[in-house]
Amino acid sequence: MTDIPRVVRIAGALTEVAPLPGAALHEIVRVGDRGLLGEVIRVRGQTATVQVFEETIGLALEEPVRVTGAPLEVDLGPGLLGSVLDGIGRPLERLAALQGDFLAAGADAPTLDPDRRWPFTPSLQAGADVGPGDVLGTVPDRNGEHRILVPPGVSGRLAELKAGDWTVLDPVGRLEDGTELRLAHRWPVRVPRPVAAWRTGARPFVTGQRVFDFLFPVAEGGSVAVPGGFGTGKTVIEQSLAKYAEADIVVYVGCGERGNEMADVLTEFPELVDPRTGRTLMDRAVLVVNTSNMPVAAREASVYLGLTIAEYYRDQGFRVALMADSLSRWAEALREIGSRLREMPGEEGYPTGLGSRLGKMCERAGRALVPGRPEREGAVTFISALSPPGGDLSEPVTQAAGRVVAALWALDAGLAHQRQFPAVDWETSWSLQAEGVAPWFAQHVGEDWPALRREVLTLLQRDRELREVAGLVGPDALEDADRLVLESARLARECLLGQSAYDAADASSPLAKTRAMAALLVRMLEGGRAALAAGRELGALDLTRARRALVALRDGPPAQFEETVAAARAEVEASLRQAGGAT
Amino acid sequence: MIHPARTYLGAAGAAGPLLFLEGTRRAVLGEVATVRCAGAPPRRGQVIEAGEDLTVVQVLEETIGLGPEAARVTLTGDPAAGTVGPDLLGRVLSGAGAPLDGLPAPVGAGRRPLQGAPMNPVRRRKPADFIETGISAIDGLNTLVRGQKLPIFSGSGLPGLALAARVVAGARTPRGEPFAVVFVGIGVTQRETDEFLRGFAGTEAMARSVFYLNRTADPTIERILAPRFALTQAEYLAFERGMHVLVVMADLTQYCEALREIGAAREEIPGRRGYPGYLYTDLATLFERAGVLRDGTGSVTQLPILTMPDDDITHPIPDLTGYITEGQIVLSREMHRQVVDPPVDVLPSLSRLMSAGIGAQTSPAHRRWADQLYASYAQGRDARATAAIVGEAGLPPEDRRALAFADRFEREFIHQGPARRTIAETLEQGWRLLESLPREDLRRIPDATWAERRTAREAAP
Ligand SMILES: Nc1ncnc2c1ncn2[C@@H]1O[C@H](COP(=O)(O)OP(=O)(O)OP(=O)(O)O)[C@@H](O)[C@H]1O
Numbered sequence A: 001m002t003d004i005p006r007v008v009r010i011a012g013a014l015t016e017v018a019p020l021p022g023a024a025l026h027e028i029v030r031v032g033d034r035g036l037l038g039e040v041i042r043v044r045g046q047t048a049t050v051q052v053f054e055e056t057i058g059l060a061l062e063e064p065v066r067v068t069g070a071p072l073e074v075d076l077g078p079g080l081l082g083s084v085l086d087g088i089g090r091p092l093e094r095l096a097a098l099q100g101d102f103l104a105a106g107a108d109a110p111t112l113d114p115d116r117r118w119p120f121t122p123s124l125q126a127g128a129d130v131g132p133g134d135v136l137g138t139v140p141d142r143n144g145e146h147r148i149l150v151p152p153g154v155s156g157r158l159a160e161l162k163a164g165d166w167t168v169l170d171p172v173g174r175l176e177d178g179t180e181l182r183l184a185h186r187w188p189v190r191v192p193r194p195v196a197a198w199r200t201g202a203r204p205f206v207t208g209q210r211v212f213d214f215l216f217p218v219a220e221g222g223s224v225a226v227p228g229g230f231g232t233g234k235t236v237i238e239q240s241l242a243k244y245a246e247a248d249i250v251v252y253v254g255c256g257e258r259g260n261e262m263a264d265v266l267t268e269f270p271e272l273v274d275p276r277t278g279r280t281l282m283d284r285a286v287l288v289v290n291t292s293n294m295p296v297a298a299r300e301a302s303v304y305l306g307l308t309i310a311e312y313y314r315d316q317g318f319r320v321a322l323m324a325d326s327l328s329r330w331a332e333a334l335r336e337i338g339s340r341l342r343e344m345p346g347e348e349g350y351p352t353g354l355g356s357r358l359g360k361m362c363e364r365a366g367r368a369l370v371p372g373r374p375e376r377e378g379a380v381t382f383i384s385a386l387s388p389p390g391g392d393l394s395e396p397v398t399q400a401a402g403r404v405v406a407a408l409w410a411l412d413a414g415l416a417h418q419r420q421f422p423a424v425d426w427e428t429s430w431s432l433q434a435e436g437v438a439p440w441f442a443q444h445v446g447e448d449w450p451a452l453r454r455e456v457l458t459l460l461q462r463d464r465e466l467r468e469v470a471g472l473v474g475p476d477a478l479e480d481a482d483r484l485v486l487e488s489a490r491l492a493r494e495c496l497l498g499q500s501a502y503d504a505a506d507a508s509s510p511l512a513k514t515r516a517m518a519a520l521l522v523r524m525l526e527g528g529r530a531a532l533a534a535g536r537e538l539g540a541l542d543l544t545r546a547r548r549a550l551v552a553l554r555d556g557p558p559a560q561f562e563e564t565v566a567a568a569r570a571e572v573e574a575s576l577r578q579a580g581g582a583t
Numbered sequence B: 001m002i003h004p005a006r007t008y009l010g011a012a013g014a015a016g017p018l019l020f021l022e023g024t025r026r027a028v029l030g031e032v033a034t035v036r037c038a039g040a041p042p043r044r045g046q047v048i049e050a051g052e053d054l055t056v057v058q059v060l061e062e063t064i065g066l067g068p069e070a071a072r073v074t075l076t077g078d079p080a081a082g083t084v085g086p087d088l089l090g091r092v093l094s095g096a097g098a099p100l101d102g103l104p105a106p107v108g109a110g111r112r113p114l115q116g117a118p119m120n121p122v123r124r125r126k127p128a129d130f131i132e133t134g135i136s137a138i139d140g141l142n143t144l145v146r147g148q149k150l151p152i153f154s155g156s157g158l159p160g161l162a163l164a165a166r167v168v169a170g171a172r173t174p175r176g177e178p179f180a181v182v183f184v185g186i187g188v189t190q191r192e193t194d195e196f197l198r199g200f201a202g203t204e205a206m207a208r209s210v211f212y213l214n215r216t217a218d219p220t221i222e223r224i225l226a227p228r229f230a231l232t233q234a235e236y237l238a239f240e241r242g243m244h245v246l247v248v249m250a251d252l253t254q255y256c257e258a259l260r261e262i263g264a265a266r267e268e269i270p271g272r273r274g275y276p277g278y279l280y281t282d283l284a285t286l287f288e289r290a291g292v293l294r295d296g297t298g299s300v301t302q303l304p305i306l307t308m309p310d311d312d313i314t315h316p317i318p319d320l321t322g323y324i325t326e327g328q329i330v331l332s333r334e335m336h337r338q339v340v341d342p343p344v345d346v347l348p349s350l351s352r353l354m355s356a357g358i359g360a361q362t363s364p365a366h367r368r369w370a371d372q373l374y375a376s377y378a379q380g381r382d383a384r385a386t387a388a389i390v391g392e393a394g395l396p397p398e399d400r401r402a403l404a405f406a407d408r409f410e411r412e413f414i415h416q417g418p419a420r421r422t423i424a425e426t427l428e429q430g431w432r433l434l435e436s437l438p439r440e441d442l443r444r445i446p447d448a449t450w451a452e453r454r455t456a457r458e459a460a461p
């Protein structure tokens, strides 16, 4: 009796269990009479500290604990797409079927439907030598085709591989050494899935948001932090990227955020049809949802779950966009658990290992040559929102993220208050990969792309300096050339960089449109300069007309893009000719 | 799980609102405790940490005079629960659910755990039903919808509670279903609660309302449970009885202070400005109890009120609240001084669920109209700041126009005095102000929207 491990202490999400000799870190245990899922996070002598992924209220001292010997794992296989999982991989629809409208602790629900049959078409035959990542065959799934892979670490000669309708639990084949192969395999979420080689990508992650594509682009496989105070537009950005960014698969992690936002995603994603495939966004998405009021330890785990699922699709050769909203809530979960451990905290109470954990997390993103044959590349682009206290970017999580990401898209409360969306503060935002992807834009969108980008950045910079001066002497005291800069920069902010997520015609901006708008703006600026140089007055320039042309281009129906561009160009040229600025 | 009651003689120690027990077997996290001391009525408490060596009981009543050695502590095995039922409507109760109105304790329809359970996100319905509050700053620019949690960020001396009272009194829904009102006062003054109650006394709305009052003088720790009593009853009415419930919670700042007190007594490592590191998670367990069920008829809408310490919106209490709620209505001391009523600063205010509630339910042009009002007002506010340095004459003409617009906007749109405005009146008021600007200043209004407005206006008498 005394040898059975039992709960000896319960404090929030943490329990202490004794005696538990030989417990391994990150081992999964079942806590108490209801078998709550827990993970060993500290071992001291006979006593193990366990973080419990479910609500601990109602748990009593002396309840028994069962060890499982395995780490926290997820089943990877067909049927993931379209599902909504909690932070530890349980499908929420299944939990609802078991428990009703409200969540309760102690339910078991497998990630993949154990009864569903999948028609499997093998692409290899008995006798073939296989290694990790080799494509054994395919089954049809909501995105089209799901590739069945030899799990990492498994190799040998195929003794058998059977076509047919199988569940994810059925053996579909066997290696000569007896290893069974199935449509799904398990993987520990905290362990990165191996790649054959990392690749540096010259191809951008095309977002459909002008401010990102044009000013702060990242490569496919990059990781981005999006910090901003409350209400600055992080979630709208994450959702817009999920909807419109170029990606085969979307993994969306709602980490410690709002339930109603997830309801929003669940209404919108199934309705958004991709005209090229006829499939909905939900058909190529996996949602991981652990809202702020769900258990905090599962919130911590949810990001790892999302990463693992993203890697699994990368390994099939897909381009995956992984959104995490918000990584700050993950860090806070760590802090909450750490403080209950009474560990010596680092900055602002966060565990001292925060930076390295964040670094390891971001390193799981990237473009890679994935293991196995046929040879293929896949990518995970990782976009995480950050919620700095008081909107202050000098706080530890934002700082730690800044050291490991490829780009930082900083959002500003002032811009958000003025309803200037996306509220990207281009002064504090940056991308390390803008240069790297510039040739791609030049080649695929327009040769002038890099030059236009430089022009607009210079304009914004000059605008900033002038606005400081104007704040002191009054805008009316500026020279015409400077007021032209102010006017053009305002247009740049309002039209080129501004983009309403609620405007059906402009919620996503194709690269050609982004370029056309930038070109028009720069043309107007240059023409205006020429006119002023020729001795005209700013008042004689009909900027209103040019501005209207730009607005028309922004709001025009996507189907008539070519006509709108031509008309807008003609308008701008006409207004410049009139002002004597055409060359 | 059924746990028998166990009684222990003598506690090992006490600190602030906490009592420490040694050698407790089978203590249950969250179970209710009864603490008896000679010469005092029994006090109630709750196990907030269980350990074979040490169990921590949080005592809800005053602990002054509580000698741990002589205390008899019974761990009941029951989870903390509250009585819920339709018969609570019309009643005034304490922060712990005891009658304050001189009537017998309500019998109720049953008891429910105060903790509440998280709504399964896949069973939520996206909140989308427009609530007309009669207040332009809200209906027009920061629209409230059913199932939303929209706090009022007030300051000491600012009329946060009065604004909430106006919303409650003025709230109309499209199909006219009435709201049940659950009010919880958390450490609020007698004067404030009386004022709030006065609005209800003798009205038929009183019969649809229940009041939980924890006043300034009441035990601090009761403030932790008071909102949970209220929300448990609200959830019962909404999800078991299919009613639409409006929950007003004031003052969340007092709630957070109580949490801080417990954290200090437990000698926890404090987070920002001394508040517990789990403040976000804890507040979320209150605010996330708003919502609508996919297959239900009822809803819980929350109007929490908090006082920004030092009017500082970056203080952890408003900051973490804003990170959880679906927007905020921010009151401004400056505007209050200028007798703008209600003194809402719309720039930092926000309703994240606005898009779902406007358009078909209000006017197809609503979004553009609001965007333009925001843009012009923001420009005017900027211009006001510049004019303060360089003088109005130093502004370009458009900025000068925006400045004049901003002044009128505050006086004629935000300010409405005691009058209630329908959404149509609010929209009309906004249009009239916009029309005081030349067309080229209205860049958020597309030509088509503008043309529609002209036609509509010409058609009107
Ligand atoms: N691109 C956009 N277009 C139009 N409106 C926007 C845009 N981005 C943000 N908004 C507005 O700002 C509001 C807040 O945005 P969002 O919910 O994304 O903020 P957030 O940064 O995620 O805040 P929190 O940290 O509190 O979750 C939205 O509800 C919407 O009204």
Ligand SMILES: [Mg+2]
Residues within 6 Å of the ligand: A234, A235, A236, A257, A325
């Ligand atoms: Mg958000």
